Amino acid sequence: MRLHRNLVFAVIDGLNEIFNENAYADKVVQSLLKRDKRWGSRDRGFIAETVYDIVRWKRLYAEIAEVKEPYNRENLWRIFAVWATLRGITLPDWKQIEPTPTRRIKGKFDELSKIRKFRESIPDWLDELGMQQLPDIWEKELAALNEQAPVVLRVNTLKTTTEKLIQLLKEEDIEAETLKGYPSAVQLIERANVFATKAFKDGLFEVQDASSQLVAKFLDVEPGQRVVDTCAGAGGKSLHLAALMENKGQVIAMDIYGNKLKELKRRARRAGAHNIETRTIESTKDIKKLHKKADRVLIDAPCTGLGVLSRNPDAKWKLSPEFLESIQKTQADILENYSKIVKPGGKLVYATCSILPSENRKQVDSFLSKEIGSDFKLVKDKNIYPSSSGFDGFYMALLERKQ
Template sequence: MTKQNGPTKERELILDILMEILEYGGYSHVVLKKALDKHQYLEKQNRAFITRVVEGTIEYLLTIDAVIDQCSKTKVKKMKPVIRTILRMSVYQILKMDRIPDSAVCDEAVKLAVKRKFHGLKGFVNGVLRTISREKETFVFTDWSRKYSMPDWIIELWKQQYPAETVERMMQAFLEERPTSVRCNLDRASMEEILQSLEQDHVTVQKNPLADHALLLSGYDYLDAVTAFREGWITVQDVSSSFVGEAADPKPGDKVLDVCGAPGGKSLHIADKLAGTGQVVVRDLTENKILLVEDNIRRTGFTNIRAEVWDALEEDPSWEEQADIVIADLPCSGLGIIGKKPDIKYQVTKEDLEDLAELQKDILSVVWNYVKPGGKLIYSTCTIDHLENEDQRNWILETLPFEPVSIEGAFGSQIKEETMKDGYIQLLPGRYPCDGFFISAFRRKA
């Protein structure tokens, strides 16, 4: 680690990144990626340290704040934003990173406070952190909100919908370390070629237990430096999300419309499955989103896919009854991907769920008519919440001219749920080693 009189560069960066996320509402994955891209000169281990402390502090924020509040007269909410951020990132290191001596964490925190012109508060920072370090074995929370750092309203919502053990397992799973989940573009390269290339780049690879087309990667620095990624042989996509392509099960020559498709994960998978035949059109709301899709199309090199800006709420008569498959992977609350994007649990509100459910219905009311009679509609979300999932499926069956299509066996032998014969599944973290995801498949009645 780069040592200097002031705080280390890495800790200054962590402070800046966390300030942007926790005080100004930035998305953790976006802010972190931007910072790491800008500081590519940092060594791999320092970049890994930054990522771990930023992600960990956000994941455990409610637990960390409860610990600080127990040991400080001034409560976290009343503290100066810079000071509370220094304390939060330091408490994460004290509680969760054994290899760093607590005394070093305290010293660095004091240096950070001084560097950010809070000389007068260095005694306070030092005092709070030394107390926490001394008493750390005593912080045992039994209530789920502080134990798993989950807002009460989300716990209550899930407890109304699932058995308590399922909810607890889910929250435990969200806090587990996750390698990067990638899907292999098997029309671009064979699994053998991909594995060989990853090995040459010294990437640690595990087979994904849930699907033959998916791998779990770790031990790399940036993805852009991994040959298999640069060549477009792999795409970052959770295995649960790749099941949308499996449920769609496109046939050679199919015409597919993905109405809310950036950055293109599901569409690229379908383009891969179509093996150069058919046509996939990916739409999203803004030019910036479509640029992301186009980057991915360029990188993967598929020629049977294109992207365009289109508001899914706006009817497009040119697509009426034209699509063999419509993918409606709609905007949702994202409660299933809290493990990857932990800031979601603090940002989403109960009202958001209701607004999103309305938006999903509004979009579905337009896009269903693009499916040709006998064609398929796939409705999916990356959330865990009946209002956006099972209730929407029921609404589709009651309101639109669709019937369920069985997805039994569609995701390989490891995924078995009773509901699959009725054309839907709610994947739950903790039950399966993947994100929380909802997929439902329908056929338009002739």
């Protein structure tokens, strides 16, 4: 592979923003890809994949490069040189890349690969936490979470079928296949920019991981019900609920962030999901108005996102023990307050995209042991681990409010 100066400079600029300015990798990459209109899909692919790759393996590469945070530009070039060397790429004779000790880099890689925290490129505290909470599978999970995430689409059944979508994508030179056990999912055989397709613009699908697609289904919704999605965000699961309900009944999508709900409105129009109503949560009154009024409630709770590190690798560098403690308190509060929306005989799903028991089953058990929780019973729960599913890590628990 021949390295092109303008593409590599874009990568270095992106890494500087992510590592030193605490910017989110997805936003940085999005912005970088718009930098030069002359770049083709291969150029953009190189930038996106290289940035994500270096972010994913930051700890390992920085250790090999013998640099410490905060990284100046010289440090970032050294990290890049490690990345290129380990991929067998011949480094050009640029002044930014000093003569690179290829043999030493490979020797250090072999040596550090024997130590899990370097091999899997994970902060010490997070590695220790994972071993405490998931001792039997932590090693396998880390390896799975360092794999590149597949591109999975959810077929919008309000407008098309799986078979028709696969055919339409094929007409746009995108190969996709069905996924056994996921009725509305199709997976791309090769990565492609699906957002540029006519099928996307016509609202025939959403990009949504296979594990995430199981959450709305777990809620056991029926057409005509009143369903509340309490932490809707930009509404991936609200849209799925609307489709499962065949546009009949009402989906109330709520969030504390009004700008995310605006994005949901736009997505709902494109998807032809007419039964979604958005409501910004501005105070506890907005929740109280709905007490005991919903047939179904989805709490897709804020979490560490440890189950989705394969698509958000920068999250592991932004997390801290303090954040974990704070988010667990938030989860408990949300479960306690939003469960009051469920009417007697109604059902609730508590879900996270984390694999930590402290954010998952332990939160549900703690809730059930409280006074408010005594009105509920646990019907079933499910842990989805990336090492066994090949998709994102998720947890979901279905609770029923007693009559």
